[in-house]
Amino acid sequence: xxxxNIRITREGVTAEQKQALIEGATELLVRVLNKNPATTFVxxxxxxxxxxxxxxxxxxxxxxxxxx
Amino acid sequence: xxxxNIRITREGVTAEQKQALIEGATELLVRVLNKNPATTFVxxxxxxxxxxxxxxxxxxxxxxxxxx
Amino acid sequence: xxxxNIRITREGVTAEQKQALIEGATELLVRVLNKNPATTFVxxxxxxxxxxxxxxxxxxxxxxxxxx
Amino acid sequence: xxxxNIRITREGVTAEQKQALIEGATELLVRVLNKNPATTFVxxxxxxxxxxxxxxxxxxxxxxxxxx
Amino acid sequence: xxxxNIRITREGVTAEQKQALIEGATELLVRVLNKNPATTFVxxxxxxxxxxxxxxxxxxxxxxxxxx
Amino acid sequence: xxxxNIRITREGVTAEQKQALIEGATELLVRVLNKNPATTFVxxxxxxxxxxxxxxxxxxxxxxxxxx
Numbered sequence: 001x002x003x004x005n006i007r008i009t010r011e012g013v014t015a016e017q018k019q020a021l022i023e024g025a026t027e028l029l030v031r032v033l034n035k036n037p038a039t040t041f042v043x044x045x046x047x048x049x050x051x052x053x054x055x056x057x058x059x060x061x062x063x064x065x066x067x068x
Numbered sequence: 069x070x071x072x073n074i075r076i077t078r079e080g081v082t083a084e085q086k087q088a089l090i091e092g093a094t095e096l097l098v099r100v101l102n103k104n105p106a107t108t109f110v111x112x113x114x115x116x117x118x119x120x121x122x123x124x125x126x127x128x129x130x131x132x133x134x135x136x
Numbered sequence: 137x138x139x140x141n142i143r144i145t146r147e148g149v150t151a152e153q154k155q156a157l158i159e160g161a162t163e164l165l166v167r168v169l170n171k172n173p174a175t176t177f178v179x180x181x182x183x184x185x186x187x188x189x190x191x192x193x194x195x196x197x198x199x200x201x202x203x204x
Numbered sequence: 205x206x207x208x209n210i211r212i213t214r215e216g217v218t219a220e221q222k223q224a225l226i227e228g229a230t231e232l233l234v235r236v237l238n239k240n241p242a243t244t245f246v247x248x249x250x251x252x253x254x255x256x257x258x259x260x261x262x263x264x265x266x267x268x269x270x271x272x
Numbered sequence: 273x274x275x276x277n278i279r280i281t282r283e284g285v286t287a288e289q290k291q292a293l294i295e296g297a298t299e300l301l302v303r304v305l306n307k308n309p310a311t312t313f314v315x316x317x318x319x320x321x322x323x324x325x326x327x328x329x330x331x332x333x334x335x336x337x338x339x340x
Numbered sequence: 341x342x343x344x345n346i347r348i349t350r351e352g353v354t355a356e357q358k359q360a361l362i363e364g365a366t367e368l369l370v371r372v373l374n375k376n377p378a379t380t381f382v383x384x385x386x387x388x389x390x391x392x393x394x395x396x397x398x399x400x401x402x403x404x405x406x407x408x
Binding site for chain 2: 145149156164169195
């Protein structure tokens with residue numbers, strides 16, 4: 001009965017991509033630990049780029065610099 | 069000083085229902101562990117059905133199948 | 137399919153008390169939101185008192201002051 | 205490679221304040237534990253006041269009472 | 273810069289299995305969302321079976337019943 | 341009433357360092373958002389190096405390579 005929480009920045013991820021994450025994470029737990037998929041939860045949190053920081057800077061700024 | 073995090077799918081839960089969850093979780097911690105309600109936090113996260121997977125499928129699909 | 141995470145300090149909570157928390161949280165989700173208990177997860181995290189702070193002080197210190 | 209998750213109520217926090225939290229939390233980990241800022245994550249979750257409870261009441265009610 | 277948190281019961285998972293989860297989750301984020309592995313975190317939490325409940329019962333009890 | 345969760349690897353962090361993290365995180369929330377320290381929680385999770393992955397490798401391996 002695993003619980004997988006995937007946190008990513010909210011940057012246009014599609015429902016298909018999110019479904020692929022759900023499938024992939026579930027298969028991973030089945031393959032490696034023989035877990036029952038029926039009680040495997042995968043929850044994806046999409047976080048605004050203003051709310052995610054790396055190296056002391058928010059991702060909004062990091063993306064802007066990467067483009068310029 | 070407990071911290072309770074309740075994660076549910078975002079499917080029209082009302083403010084009254086959320087208040088009932090907050091009250092119920094707080095009372096549970098007081099009753100079972102004699103915790104001080106003044107420093108008991110309850111945080112409810114409502115998660116889009118596209119972002120919650122069970123058995124390798126997102127809840128959007130599961131709800132659609134349940135209806136058909 | 138709710139997920140409930142209860143975080144408390146590690147201070148001698150018994151298996152019976154933890155079972156009471158699991159039952160109570162599950163019943164709460166069934167009662168308030170009509171959730172299916174079979175896919176309701178409750179996870180209890182017990183945190184060392186050195187690792188939990190309130191008001192800028194760890195709980196180890198707060199307990200010591202409360203006793204003296 | 206620390207991970208810091210700051211959960212606050214959604215009450216008009218600005219992008220500048222969120223950036224200050226990101227910087228401050230990163231500096232804290234560098235100063236106290238000599239962590240590498242390049243792999244220090246800070247994620248801020250803003251939670252609706254209906255979804256956050258203290259002392260068995262949601263913060264929406266608590267704010268209303270504080271004003272009256 | 274994704275963050276993946278895998279929560280499982282503490283039931284003799286080996287370091288090799290945990291490494292397989294770390295690799296698999298990282299590859300999943302690279303494959304589906306083209307994320308940079310260098311800033312992809314995977315954290316595994318192993319939870320005592322007394323502290324994990326499903327269907328209102330702790331996993332310690334569920335395992336015992338499954339055996340008998 | 342903020343909640344701050346700091347997750348770090350378990351590598352000999354002292355109670356004094358943990359207290360410094362608790363104080364620093366509390367002061368940060370007071371300074372930036374004028375939060376009440378009395379209802380500011382800081383919880384530190386120390387994670388085994390086998391259970392934390394970056395770039396697809398667990399931290400146990402990364403530390404060994406850094407030394408050699």
